[in-house]
Amino acid sequence: MKKIAVDAMGGDNAPQAIVEGVNQALAEFEDIEIELYGDETKIREYLTVSERVTIKHTDEKIDSDDEPAKAVRRKKKASMVLGAQAVKQKEAQALISAGNTGALLAAGLFVVGRIKGIDRPGLMSTLPTVDGSGFDMLDLGANAENTAHHLHQYAVLGSFYAENVRGLARPRVGLLNNGTEDTKGDPLRKEAYSLLAADASLNFVGNIEARELMNGAADVVVADGFTGNAVLKTMEGTGMSIVEVLKSAIKTGGAKAKLGAFFLKDSLYNLRDLMDYSSAGGAVLFGLKAPVVKCHGSSDAKSVYYTIKQVRTMLETDVISQLTEVFASEEE
Missing domain, CATH: 3.40.718.10 (Isopropylmalate Dehydrogenase)
Known part of the structure; x- marks a missing residue:
């Protein structure tokens, strides 16, 4: 029990x-x-x-x-x-x-x-992707500042969770950065990249840009706590805003908009469910x-x-x- x-x-x-x-x-x-x-x-x-x-x-x-x-x-x-x-x-x-x-x-x-x-447990959550598979991201705000060593540990933690709890074999690990090239980023990101690339136990796929997160570019995404929290709040806000804009457009668009919404009802529900990641559970202090x-x-x-x-x-x-x-x- x-x-x-x-x-x-x-x-x-x-x-x-x-x-x-x-x-x-x-x-x-x-x-x-x-x-x-x-x-x-x-x-x-x-x-x-x-x-x-x-x-x-x-x-x-x-x-x-x-x-x-x-x-x-x-x-x-x-x-x-x-x-x-x-x-x-x-x-x-x-x-x-x-x-x-x-x-x-x-x-x-x-x-x-x-x-x-x-050294520092990270706050991790499973966030939505377009194909519905989702990705694990940490740290989402447990630590405002991190070292490259912390980010490396987050990659190990996230990979371990994805493999053992979500059942993913050799989960792909990405480092959130402002470009995909290995030369991109500030000193923290560059040092973290070197540590991740050198760890043969990780399936490291390189840098990931924020715009690619929901496209399933990686199964585990690593970030410092400040950046991760900002990305999480942006995703939450964007999802809610999209839903509210669609509702407003339907309500104020007249008969044609309401008729279109009727025929698109299933698709709109699917969009709502896609942006709602509550079915993945809560954020783990891993x-x-x-x-x-x-x-x-x-x-x-x-x-x-x-x-x-x-x-x-x-x-x-x-x-x-x-x-x-x-x-x-x-x-x-």
Whole structure:
């Protein structure tokens, strides 16, 4: 049985969306148990009773405007912190939260702890491509500044995840840069390129430009945290803007536009689904001693369900233990 700790109070739509997503996951997967951390009265309002779910009551939570590190240190009884402590103490195998991203990163690092040999765990998510296969990208904002050595480790981490969790044989690894030539980029990118090219264990395909990301140019894309976060937010904003522009054009375009939209309905739904990567799960703080996964702050029940499904796969493939062994052997 796989036991997952879930912060029921984190996110814009908590606890309703979190608990409803948990209900869906419990109905779908018979090999998981869920520990919900938060206000018991509010949680029970939405919870479907199951012998595989328990509630750990607490009135305290970390708010979106709390200073992350201070909140984790001072709010010892916060739902997110209690979940992280449960993972540390082996009472749960993984932690999911849609709450304050910085606080979750701090809880992951300071409470759960990083794998020996990994300097800086990276925030990684599976993002959409035109053909629907998707690509894994990190770091998406766990670290504002990185060295070339960090980027090399991200390539190893991302490749390991793509191979063991997503089932890709010899995943193609690309370095996000401002050109495809090996001479492009600032000193950080040039040094990282040399490290990646020299690592025979990686299927390194060279530099990748941002405009090629959704065309499936690589299965794993490596970036520093500042750049990766900017790219992620740009993709999110562009996707939402495209959908809103189409809606506006249909509403204001008169009868012809509405008739055209009727005949294109299936194609428009496919476009919406393509830009929605919630079915890939949440963003993994990869490189910790256990899975710690961040749902989007505005996650609905569907997103929470898919994040639980993602964590279940991580536990089923035992990817963290395998990763620990890899880095332990490298340390030796």
